[in-house]
Amino acid sequence: MNENKPQIFATNIKWETDGEVVDLPNEVEIPSSISGEDAEIEDEISDYLSDTYGWLHDGFDIVRKPNYGPACKNCNGLCPCCEVYHEYADMREVADHDPRAATSD
Numbered sequence: 001m002n003e004n005k006p007q008i009f010a011t012n013i014k015w016e017t018d019g020e021v022v023d024l025p026n027e028v029e030i031p032s033s034i035s036g037e038d039a040e041i042e043d044e045i046s047d048y049l050s051d052t053y054g055w056l057h058d059g060f061d062i063v064r065k066p067n068y069g070p071a072c073k074n075c076n077g078l079c080p081c082c083e084v085y086h087e088y089a090d091m092r093e094v095a096d097h098d099p100r101a102a103t104s105d
Contacts, residue, residue, distance in 0.1 A: 006064040008034065010045050014058040024053055038062045 008030040015024045034044045042062070050056055 006066055007032075008041070008045075009063045009065060010049060010060040011063050013049065013060040015053075016056045016058050022055065024055060028052075 009027055010030060011027045013024070013026055013028065015022070017024070028049060030041075030045055030048060034041055034048060045060070045062065046057070049060070
């Protein structure tokens with residue numbers, strides 16, 4: 001995965017279920033193969049949602065979230081060190097517990 005490329009999510013999805021009670025997600029991560037400006041990818045995301053979940057929708061929001069890349073090898077991104085790293089990456093001194101130094105053990 002490209003660490004510099006933001007992850008794209010469809011959020012606040014308004015599913016059209018014709019009154020049926022269906023367990024559908026409110027937020028979906030969009031595959032990295034779909035990329036571009038919001039206006040360019042809206043139709044692609046719409047098709048992806050309908051094709052993947054089998055239901056039409058009446059709109060969604062597009063949200064881009066930073067992709068920080070791999071978490072550190074000690075915690076999978078859940079420790080305070082990683083949270084601090086992600087929040088203050090430009091100000092933090094890189095140490096042994098660096099999320100960028102992940103290994104695939």
